[in-house]
Amino acid sequence: MLIRRKKQSDLKENELTPESIYRERREILKKLGIVTATLPIASQANANLFGLFGDDKKEEPAAAFVRNPLVAAKTSYGDGLELTPENKVLTYNNFYEFGTGKNDPVENSQGFKVDPWKLEVTGLVNNPITLSYDDLLKRFPLEDRLYRMRCVEAWSMNIPWVGFSLAALLKQADPLGSAKYVAFETLYDPDQMPGQRSQFVGGGIDYPYVEGLRLDEAMNPLTILSVGLYGQTLAPQNGAPVRLVVPWKYGFKGIKSVVKIHLLEAMPPTTWNLLARHEYGFYANVNPQVDHPRWSQGSERFIGEGTIFSSRRQPTLMFNGYADEVASLYSGMDLRANY
Ligand SMILES: Nc1nc2c(c(=O)[nH]1)N[C@H]1C(S)=C(S)[C@@H](COP(=O)(O)O)O[C@H]1N2
Numbered sequence: 001m002l003i004r005r006k007k008q009s010d011l012k013e014n015e016l017t018p019e020s021i022y023r024e025r026r027e028i029l030k031k032l033g034i035v036t037a038t039l040p041i042a043s044q045a046n047a048n049l050f051g052l053f054g055d056d057k058k059e060e061p062a063a064a065f066v067r068n069p070l071v072a073a074k075t076s077y078g079d080g081l082e083l084t085p086e087n088k089v090l091t092y093n094n095f096y097e098f099g100t101g102k103n104d105p106v107e108n109s110q111g112f113k114v115d116p117w118k119l120e121v122t123g124l125v126n127n128p129i130t131l132s133y134d135d136l137l138k139r140f141p142l143e144d145r146l147y148r149m150r151c152v153e154a155w156s157m158n159i160p161w162v163g164f165s166l167a168a169l170l171k172q173a174d175p176l177g178s179a180k181y182v183a184f185e186t187l188y189d190p191d192q193m194p195g196q197r198s199q200f201v202g203g204g205i206d207y208p209y210v211e212g213l214r215l216d217e218a219m220n221p222l223t224i225l226s227v228g229l230y231g232q233t234l235a236p237q238n239g240a241p242v243r244l245v246v247p248w249k250y251g252f253k254g255i256k257s258v259v260k261i262h263l264l265e266a267m268p269p270t271t272w273n274l275l276a277r278h279e280y281g282f283y284a285n286v287n288p289q290v291d292h293p294r295w296s297q298g299s300e301r302f303i304g305e306g307t308i309f310s311s312r313r314q315p316t317l318m319f320n321g322y323a324d325e326v327a328s329l330y331s332g333m334d335l336r337a338n339y
């Protein structure tokens with residue numbers, strides 16, 4: 001989601017596919033005269049991160065963050081969906097606090113500290129709540145849910161999250177009648193997050209990253225706070241120790257490493273809307289009929305098994321396939337105006 005304010009590259013952001021990055025690197029290496037029949041070690045590592053060799057072995061970067069197994073109730077969410085391999089969920093990420101490249105987050109976040117953690121629920125509530133790291137994993141019943149994930153850049157994954165209902169947490173906080181919106185905030189810690197130290201590394205975002213939902217969206221049963229995936233606690237690159245998952249919205253709504261949930265009366269500002277308001281709206285519902293100003297949202301590249309070259313295009317579904325559960329939230333609303 002690079003905004004081309006600095007003329008760093010003439011590529012549109014969704015053209016920055018792993019394939020084009022890979023080719024670009026090959027070109028550079030070629031010019032330096034070091035492309036041989038076998039790739040140099042460093043670019044082999046990059047190629048592996050992108051699954052170019054089609055092997056789904058788990059990457060183990062130096063000092064890899066340790067994930068712990070979680071016990072969660074099985075559910076029928078996502079039954080029949082093809083899974084995106086775990087190594088791709090762990091290595092192809094957007095988390096600009098750790099850099100704007102797809103493999104920057106895994107490379108730059110393995111020392112990230114998630115325990116102790118503090119998640120505060122404040123604002124228009126009768127009962128403000130502070131959750132510790134242990135509370136996140138133990139206070140609410142955890143469920144396994146396989147959800148579709150659609151990035152606004154027109155790629156998608158199917159990810160088996162472990163998490164709990166955001167509604168369960170909000171009910172404990174007991175919202176006041178005047179509460180209409182929920183604002184979320186990511187940790188601000190430039191010592192740990194190189195993208196917050198440097199505009200260049202962090203893509204020009206004014207940190208901390210902030211997001212928001214309408215209260216009824218936040219209370220929808222599909223909306224979860226995720227604390228894990230593939231049966232284990234989250235890795236830093238996926239937003240450890242706790243991140244939002246709203247499966248019918250574009251991925252940028254799924255704010256990572258959340259420290260604050262604040263209930264309020266007015267619509268809160270959101271990071272991508274602040275950066276480019278004509279391109280990224282507050283609602284950001286997945287909608288194949290409403291194109292991004294710079295590209296079509298009618299189809300998407302599904303990241304599954306195999307190589308990036310063999311990844312298939314598939315049609316984008318209204319509300320990312322969750323219309324039965326959420327279309328009623330928007331009845332009577334102009335979805336083109338409220339993008
Ligand atoms: N704090 C923060 N949250 C974030 C982002 C980010 O850059 N910073 N990127 C978003 C985008 S654009 C997407 S697509 C998803 C990616 O989640 P994943 O890397 O776990 O698949 O995280 C979202 N949450």
Ligand SMILES: [Mo]
Binds near residue numbers: 094150151152250
């Ligand atoms: Mo995204």
